[in-house]
Amino acid sequence: MRAELLELASRLATRGERFAMVTVVRRQPPSSARVGDKALVTASGEVHGWVGGGCTRATLLRESLRAIADGEPRLLSLSTQPEAEQRKGVVALPMTCKSGGTVDLYVEPVLPSPRVIVFGATPAARTLVRIAHAMGYRADVVDSDVVGAELPEATQVLRDITPDATLAGAYVLVATMDERDLEAIATALRLEPMYLGVIASRKRFAQLVDALAERGIPRAALEAVAAPAGLDIGARTPEEIALSIMAQIVERQRRKAVVAATPEQAALAEPPRESIDPVCGMAVAIAGARHFADVGGARYYFCCAGCRTRFLADPARYPMPRAVARP
Numbered sequence: 001m002r003a004e005l006l007e008l009a010s011r012l013a014t015r016g017e018r019f020a021m022v023t024v025v026r027r028q029p030p031s032s033a034r035v036g037d038k039a040l041v042t043a044s045g046e047v048h049g050w051v052g053g054g055c056t057r058a059t060l061l062r063e064s065l066r067a068i069a070d071g072e073p074r075l076l077s078l079s080t081q082p083e084a085e086q087r088k089g090v091v092a093l094p095m096t097c098k099s100g101g102t103v104d105l106y107v108e109p110v111l112p113s114p115r116v117i118v119f120g121a122t123p124a125a126r127t128l129v130r131i132a133h134a135m136g137y138r139a140d141v142v143d144s145d146v147v148g149a150e151l152p153e154a155t156q157v158l159r160d161i162t163p164d165a166t167l168a169g170a171y172v173l174v175a176t177m178d179e180r181d182l183e184a185i186a187t188a189l190r191l192e193p194m195y196l197g198v199i200a201s202r203k204r205f206a207q208l209v210d211a212l213a214e215r216g217i218p219r220a221a222l223e224a225v226a227a228p229a230g231l232d233i234g235a236r237t238p239e240e241i242a243l244s245i246m247a248q249i250v251e252r253q254r255r256k257a258v259v260a261a262t263p264e265q266a267a268l269a270e271p272p273r274e275s276i277d278p279v280c281g282m283a284v285a286i287a288g289a290r291h292f293a294d295v296g297g298a299r300y301y302f303c304c305a306g307c308r309t310r311f312l313a314d315p316a317r318y319p320m321p322r323a324v325a326r327p
Contacts, residue, residue, distance in 0.1 A: 001038050005049050008040055010108070016112035017041045020064040023050050023222045025075070029099030041066050047288035052078075054101050058303035060105055061094055062274060062285035067109040077103045094282065113138045115170040117161070117191065119158075119184040121146045123238035124199060124245075125175035129154050131246045137171075163190040171195040171249045173229060182211055189221055195252045197229025197245055243292060275300070278318040279307035 012019050017242065024037040030050055039049030041064035051060060056078055073092050079102040081124075082092040116319055117130045118125045121143045132139040133153035144159045151157055156258050161167070172193040174184045181200065183207060188196050198205055205227035213219050230253070232242030274283045282290075286299040291302040302308040305319055312319055 001076075002049065005038060012042065012111065013112070014156060016066045016115075018109065018282050020067050020107055020109045022049075022051050022060050023108075024103060025106050026040050026077075026102070026104035031095075031102045031103045032322055041065070041068070045285065045289075049106060055324050056095075056103060056105075057290070058277075058282060058284045060107070061287075062283060063091070063093075064104075064107050064109075064129075065285050067265055068109045068111075071109055071111055073106065073108045076107060078103045078105070078133070106258040114165070115140065116249065117142065117167070117170050117172045117173045117188075117193075118175075119143070119172070119188060120176035120180070121151070121201075122175045122177055122199070124241040125173065125240060126151060126173070126244055126282070127242035128173060131242055142187075143176075161187065161191075163187070163192075168192045169194045171252070172197070174198045174246060182215075185212060185225070186215065186217060186272060189217065193227065195249055197226040197248065199241065199245075200227050203227065277301065277303045277307050279311050 009019065009021070013178060020041045024033045025037050027033050027035055027183040033050075033056070037049070037051045039047055039051045039060065041047050041061060045065065046059060047057060047061060060075065063074060067074060075108075077087070077092050078095040078217065080095050081094065082094050086092050091102075095103070097322060108168050113136055115138045117140045118129055119142045123143060125141070129139045129141060129151055130153050138155045139153060141154045141157045142161050143157065143171075146157055157208070168191065170191060170193050172188045172191060172195065174181060174188055174197070176184045177199055181198070185196075185198060189211045198208070200208065202260070205225075209219065210221060226248060229248065230241055231242045231248045233240070233247070235241045274285055275284070275289075277284050280303060280314045282303040284303055286301060289301050291305055291308045291309055293300050293302070293312055295312075302311065
């Protein structure tokens with residue numbers, strides 16, 4: 001792999017951005033791709049690297065964006081006779097290059113590690129950090145009285161935290177268990193977490209809810225907080241409490257991945273918007289598309305420069321595609 005692709009992948013992973021790696025795993029001449037060629041596709045539709053000419057770009061972009069959206073890898077076979085490439089576990093697609101050939105591409109999405117943010121450094125909080133780290137989560141601790149050396153498994157130890165887009169969707173635990181509870185919960189809610197748990201008795205949390213409501217925080221938002229945090233496994237020790245909380249986090253994470261019953265959830269899993277090439281009939285991902293033309297107030301997208309040239313030579317010859325993105 002080219003060094004610049006490794007460096008780019010490292011930067012994206014460090015920033016917690018989604019991307020996909022595409023590798024040529026098989027080819028038949030006269031395809032210009034070679035086995036081992038690689039490309040990196042960002043969530044915004046940028047393509048870096050090389051896995052064949054322009055006739056493969058539209059397909060790899062579309063399928064890479066789908067993989068980034070659903071988190072599932074896929075094996076693609078681009079061939080002039082896709083019906084002959086029907087194999088279990090393989091997505092057979094048409095090759096648009098006039099020169100022919102076959103290229104098989106393995107598309108692997110690279111997703112950021114799930115993030116756990118722990119407010120406080122109580123014994124249960126420290127144990128949760130160790131469990132989360134062992135499970136491959138990024139574990140950040142927010143506590144003004146702790147230094148990083150005390151929690152080697154923590155990704156970072158912060159004195160405070162400022163909500164931003166990179167923190168949305170984290171799994172958050174408030175384990176301060178003192179007068180800092182109010183501020184910690186208020187800050188945690190601003191992070192728009194996927195899960196928010198509070199280590200507190202029901203009586204104590206009811207008091208916190210009243211105090212937070214007086215600060216203007218909607219009670220509806222507080223009703224979604226897990227308090228006492230953790231699944232009911234009869235936990236008593238700090239270690240058992242941490243285990244029950246981590247189990248609850250995993251339960252929430254798996255539930256989100258498996259259940260897509262509501263329109264809002266289904267929308268999150270939708271593939272990127274696509275248009276149909278009016279010349280060859282291929283689906284073209286709009287994000288990052290390089291070949292398009294504005295004719296008659298509509299924008300048409302093409303899989304390659306050749307299709308665009310043929311279209312512009314006589315636009316009236318081609319019917320309007322099934323999906324046209326307006327400029």
